[in-house]
Amino acid sequence: MGGRQRLGVQDALWLEMDEPGNLMVVDSLFWTAAPIDWDRYRDVARERLWDRFPVFRSVVVRGDDGAWWWEEQPGADPEDRYEHVRLPEPGGDAELQALIAAQRTVPLDRSEPLWRAVLVDGYRGGSAVLFRAHHAIADGVRMVQLAFSVFDPGPEGIVAPPAAPRASRRGIAGTSRLLARGAVTNPAGAAHTALTLTGSLVGSLVGSATGDVDTLRKLVLGTRNDSTCWTGTVGEHKAIAWAPPIDLDDVKAIARAHAVTVNDVLVTCVADSLRTYLRRHGAVCHSVTWDVPVNLKPFDPTLPVVLGNSFALVQLELPTSIDDPVRALEVVRRRMDRIKRGHEAVVDFGLQALIARLDKRLYRASVDLLANRAIGVLTNVPGPDVPLHVAGRKVEGMLGWAPLTADQVMSFTIYSYDGKVFVGIAADAGLVPDHEEVVEGFSAALERIRLLTEAHPGP
Structure with a gap:
């Protein structure tokens, strides 16, 4: 360098x-x-x-x-x-x-x-x-x-x-x-390694792909993210919580039973945990939107000495008004598939590049406008399935939290390591009281899906 x-x-x-x-x-x-x-x-x-x-x-x-x-x-x-x-x-x-x-x-x-x-x-x-x-x-x-x-x-x-x-x-x-x-992939499973858009931005969106139609809808009309109990201006008092680790094999078994991905199951548990949290706080939302990071460069195991950022944020709308988690799983699968089939990640990266070149006040306002369409950032990091060591000591677990911007209230992390799934949140303490309920609800949601799967196996 x-x-x-x-x-x-x-x-x-x-x-x-x-x-x-x-x-x-x-x-x-x-x-x-x-x-x-x-x-x-x-x-x-x-x-x-x-x-x-x-x-x-x-x-x-x-x-x-x-x-x-x-x-x-x-x-x-x-x-x-x-x-x-x-x-x-x-x-x-x-x-x-x-x-x-x-x-x-x-x-x-x-x-x-x-x-x-x-x-x-x-x-x-x-x-x-x-x-x-x-x-x-x-x-x-x-x-x-x-x-x-x-x-x-x-x-x-x-x-x-x-x-x-x-x-x-x-x-x-x-x-x-x-x-x-361990297959470190993008949380949305929507990797696009090309960083350039072929043709005009509009031209890339008017194709017949369902995913591109959905991308156009998000850009023009925005995403649905109802105002609710956690809506407001963030403060400087934060809260952290995580749940006891979950057996990854249990998640894989559910995914196989319903012919979906492990990520689909985990994201559905996020949706169900938020639904339960909202209900306990006297609120109901049809949908809650998250920003999901998507890497835009191939995985390089050696890491270049010059690091930097090459990712986009796609918006994932999670259903939070469906009481049946198995039905919610199918909705999540369809929405995830639309993101995978489209070009939302590449389009959003181009939009970020345009915003970054604006006057500071304009790009700050633009970023806030886009960011406030989501309640926060949702990341899913599938790490290695074998134990690692640091300075001779076995690493028992790991977590991490992405930064938030504007008035986003929650960073939700799913981290897989050594056959276990670790779930944690970083939240605004004033806007998300009883924050522990969110990660507790994740474990409860997985158990609900497991019991329903055993009673009514999927395809």
């Missing part, structure tokens, strides 16, 4: 979108049952992140032309990027969730590299790491790969003969291959 590198158009867009109530910071979490040797962990992180990726030792500066640049800081020290804390007793989920919630509204200092790591002792007798990085550094898929680059397939770490390539490259490539085995 050299000493200076201009931010891409989309990277600069996310850099400009920080607001007190919703920061453009990706929060990633993993934890171990046994305490981590922090000296060993920091050595691994230095070699595989700090030394390899110049952006981790760079700050953002504005050039004479008004553009943003990454500028390497020769005297920067990775030790300055760590905060070491011990959870208060009893050191359980509630204490760790409170720590993460408090961090969600702590901005990253623009005069320093735009990432920090909180090293946590005392979580259930083991350790945890909260890694915070600005969205300007990389998109979600690359963020996941970066997080995985500090992991090893076994507790002994990476063992190779002296003639082998650098350990940092082996670490990234090795764990990324495990990631690929």
Whole structure:
């Protein structure tokens, strides 16, 4: 990358979108049952992140032309990027969730590299790491790969003969291959690797494909997202919650029984959990819309040293007025299929590029207008189906939360790892009271679908 590198158009867009109530910071979490040797962990992180990726030792500066640049800081020290804390007793989920919630509204200092790591002792007798990085550094898929680059397939770490390539490259490539085995795909399953639109924007939308008709409808008419109990202006008080892990084989069995994808089942559980939450709070919505990130570049297991963003946000409307989760599953499957058959991801990427070139006030208003069509961001990360290790300790679980913008109230994450599904939310505490009910409802929804499937098997 050299000493200076201009931010891409989309990277600069996310850099400009920080607001007190919703920061453009990706929060990633993993934890171990046994305490981590922090000296060993920091050595691994230095070699595989700090030394390899110049952006981790760079700050953002504005050039004479008004553009943003990454500028390497020769005297920067990775030790300055760590905060070491011990959870208060009893050191359980509630204490760790409170720590993460408090961090969600702590901005990253623009005069320093735009990432920090909180090293946590005392979580259930083991350790945890909260890694915070600005969205300007990389998109979600690359963020996941970066997080995985500090992991090893076994507790002994990476063992190779002296003639082998650098350990940092082996670490990234090795764990990324495990990631690929786990089929890291786009949450909507709607990947388009071409970044250019052929023909005019309108021309790409007037075809006969149902998915493209639906894309045109979303752009022109918008999506249905009823005003309800969580509608309002976000504040600076956030809340975090997650559910006990779910057996992935149970989800796969349901998907097979109904001839749908695992993602269809998981997304339907989100819809049913929101329906239950709304009903408990005296509200009914026909549909709730989410922004869903879709990667636009092929998966690269080695990771280029220049990272950046190459993704689009498609809008997924989840049915929240259907009491029968099996019927809701069929509705979700049809809507997901329309997204897969269309070109919404590529069109939205082009629209983001156009918005990013507008005057700051205009693109801020445009982004807010589009973002407020959704209640938040929904991500589904299918990770490796085998256990990983960090600094010799087995990783027990992992989660992460995408940043929100405008008045979006909830970041919902589904994370599959080592045969389990981890579900978590980051929500606005004022607009989403009793936020724990959302993730509790997810587990309850899966059980409902399982029981109905056993009673009335699908095709």
